[in-house]
Amino acid sequence: MNDFYSVDSFAQTLDMHPRTVRRYIRNGQLKATKVGGEWRIRKEDAEMFMGGNAKELHENAIEDVQSYIDGFHGQVTGKFQVCTVLDCYVNDKDEAFEISKIVMQHMNEDQDHGPAKSQYYYDKDAKKGRYILWGNPSFIGRVLSSVGEFGKQ
Known part of the structure; x- marks a missing residue:
């Protein structure tokens, strides 16, 4: 099970709300599979999603760091x-x-x-x-x- 993320753990990784992650899944932007009634995101799919959003994540990170400063x-x-x-x-x-x-x-x-x-x-x-x-x-x-x-x- 180490090759999968739960919605909550993936949301935390990206500093997003879990509802946002679920919306990406519903919209087909993020691949996921239901296991025991809960969404699971494969490591490979998580990497593809994060790679595709690298620019946005980078910009958000810069804003957060500047806000901290x-x-x-x-x-x-x-x-x-x-x-x-x-x-x-x-x-x-x-x-x-x-x-x-x-x-x-x-x-x-x-x-x-x-x-x-x-x-x-x-x-x-x-x-x-x-x-x-x-x-x-x-x-x-x-x-x-x-x-x-x-x-x-």
Whole structure:
């Protein structure tokens, strides 16, 4: 089941509302299959969708980072806040996607990350995955350490 996203986890990956993801599915813009009454999105279909929307995701990410710099913190709150841009130059989109799974694992499993969010897109021309992370310093540090360990493999 690791090769599939639920609507909620895919929406979180893209920093979208799950209803938006369901609308993309209904409109045929995103391929998905019903499993046990719930939509599941194959890894390959998710990558194709994200690749096709890379420009829009990139523009949204730039706006979010600029908003953070300008002092609007949005969903991320707390005494200490971090916004970081992580560029990972990779061999192909599969490697970039593996790194995004590391980020999402932390987003889904870390119990003490507090308010946090992330965005990811793959730039096929530059052969890089760009990951933008917002959260408290210890959470962002754990994510970056995990990605660093992946890079040593």
